[in-house]
Amino acid sequence: MQNLRKKFPVLQQCIYANTAATGLMYEDLMEWRQEHDLDFLIGGSDMKQKWYGKIEEVREDVGRFFGCNTAAVALVPNFTVGLNLILEGLRMDAKVLLVKDDYPSLNWPFETRDFQREYVAQNENLESALYEQLKKGNFDVLALSLVQWVNGIKIDMEFLKTLKQDFPDLMIIADGTQFCGTQPFNFETSGIDILGASAYKWMLAGYGNGFFLMNESIKENIDLKVIGNWSVDRAGDRTSTIELHKLLQPGHLDSLNFGSLQFSLNFLDNIGMENVQAQLKKLSQNAKLQFSSMGLLDKGVQLREDHSTIFNIEGDSKVFQKLSRENVVCVQRGSGIRLSFHFYNTENEVDAIVDILKS
Numbered sequence: 001m002q003n004l005r006k007k008f009p010v011l012q013q014c015i016y017a018n019t020a021a022t023g024l025m026y027e028d029l030m031e032w033r034q035e036h037d038l039d040f041l042i043g044g045s046d047m048k049q050k051w052y053g054k055i056e057e058v059r060e061d062v063g064r065f066f067g068c069n070t071a072a073v074a075l076v077p078n079f080t081v082g083l084n085l086i087l088e089g090l091r092m093d094a095k096v097l098l099v100k101d102d103y104p105s106l107n108w109p110f111e112t113r114d115f116q117r118e119y120v121a122q123n124e125n126l127e128s129a130l131y132e133q134l135k136k137g138n139f140d141v142l143a144l145s146l147v148q149w150v151n152g153i154k155i156d157m158e159f160l161k162t163l164k165q166d167f168p169d170l171m172i173i174a175d176g177t178q179f180c181g182t183q184p185f186n187f188e189t190s191g192i193d194i195l196g197a198s199a200y201k202w203m204l205a206g207y208g209n210g211f212f213l214m215n216e217s218i219k220e221n222i223d224l225k226v227i228g229n230w231s232v233d234r235a236g237d238r239t240s241t242i243e244l245h246k247l248l249q250p251g252h253l254d255s256l257n258f259g260s261l262q263f264s265l266n267f268l269d270n271i272g273m274e275n276v277q278a279q280l281k282k283l284s285q286n287a288k289l290q291f292s293s294m295g296l297l298d299k300g301v302q303l304r305e306d307h308s309t310i311f312n313i314e315g316d317s318k319v320f321q322k323l324s325r326e327n328v329v330c331v332q333r334g335s336g337i338r339l340s341f342h343f344y345n346t347e348n349e350v351d352a353i354v355d356i357l358k359s
Contacts, residue, residue, distance in 0.1 A: 001279050001343055004271065008344050014327040015349045020149065020178060020310045020340035021331055023204040032263050033206075036256055051255040058262045059245070062211050065265045066195075067186030074212045074245035075253055075261075078198040079177050080105040082212045085248055086173075086194065087113060089224040094140040097133055099126070103149045106175045110143060122148060124303035127159045134167055140221075141171045146179035150334045151301055152310025154179075157190065164191030171221060177201055177210075178310065181268060183277040187213045194218060202342060205264040208257035214244055226250050271343070279343040284309045286347050287339070290354045309341040319357070326356045 005011050007026040016024060039047045059073040076082035087109050095116040098107050102122075110117060118137060120129045134142065142163070147154045160172060173194045179185075181202030187195060196212040199205035228250025231242050268276065284307050291297045296313040315323075315337040323330055323337065330339045339353065 001275070002346075005344050005346075010329075011344060014329050015345075015352060016329045017339040017341055017345065017349070017353065018329045018331055019201060019342040020152075020338060021201075023181075023201045023342065024344065025206065026204060026267070028267060029204070029206070029260060029263055033256060033260060036259055040255075048255060051259070055253060055258070058258050061262050061265050062213075065269065066180070066213060068188050068213055071243070071245065072187065072213050072215065074214065074248035075258055076196070076210050076212055076248055077208055077254075077257075078210045079175060079196045080109075080198075082196045082210065082248055083173075083175075084109050085226050086196075086212070086222060086224065088226070089222040090115075090141070091221070091223075094221075095138060096141040096143060097130070097137070097139045099130075099144045099148070101148075101150065102143075103145050103175060103177075106143060106145055115141075122151065122153055123300040126153060126300075127156050131159075131163070131166075134163070134170065139167075139170060141173060143173040143175075145175040145177070147182075147308045147310065149178055149310075150338065151298060151312040152178075152308040152340070153301060153304065154306060154308040156306070157185075161189070161191040171218065178308070181276075182280055182308070184273040199261050199264070203261070203264055203268065205261040206257065208254055209261040211261075212245075212248060216244070219244060224248070276343045280309050280341070282347060283341045283345055283350060287311055287341065287350045290350065294354070294357065296357070309345075311339050312336045313339060313357075315357075323353070323356060328353055328356065 007028060008024045010016055010024055055075070059075060060070045062073045063070040074082070083106065092113065092115065096110050098110060098117055098119050100119040100121050118133060120126065120133050130142070144155065163170065164172065171193045172191060174192045176195050176197035178201065180197040181204070193215045194212060196210065198210040200207045224247040226247045230252065231246045231250045287309070288297070288307055288311070291311055291313055292302050297311065301307060312334055313336055320332050320337050330337055341350065
């Protein structure tokens, strides 16, 4: 991992602990993007026409990376747009279970459509609380982030499989924006029915690209109304059956942005997701141990066995300003300061942050 750091120039200037906000640009992707725009400059419409023949390759690579058939993959500009399109097709009397204080772009689309809703609080017993609530009520949908954006609480993936076994009619919708790109993942065996993600964070693909993975079974419960010229491959026939993913791809997809997604998938593949996961586990354990010993973490995080590399530490504006002066890039979220570490971070950087906080 040490050699990979050279590909991220920002790391020479600071301790970058803010991937939960924005993943870093790396030199290889920048060079690819420059070549892309040069091709567009000299090729014009010919270049774009060739690109649109490669859209299926991007979908294939997304499916391969996340363990599902290409037919399950839809490309979208970001998670928020995709979820809103999907919810327009969900029946309005659906009863939905949400996590309190989950990411606004996940909860708000349900709340503004007036679905029947109940909530479970975030704490060390999140999974058991979800299970008990599902047993009490006749819920149609569970929607949650796989990793919580403020405090980094990470859902037990085996728990979702259990839920699907015990509540087979429950539609599980997951936001993977703070999860995808952190460990190996197989959608087909996950128990999740719909998973969406923006790829500008842990997948390092830049802005303007994302994807949804959808089981075919959701067609029974979601009637998508989205349509456009590209939904029918410019065939001009909207009377025939349209594939599910095409309903979320009604218009042009940007070649720069989705080419960047494809490039970053291959970049992560070359590193090896097992290696990424191993590095993140070391960083998480180190950070959790030290932040806990200083009394900086919420009890709900301290008591959980497995945690992400997103931490919300206790600290006010003065502490945040001190970290900023010491060239630690982080952000204030909720009532504290959020630090988030990716594979390009080191344990020495975690130690350096701890030293700053102790001083």
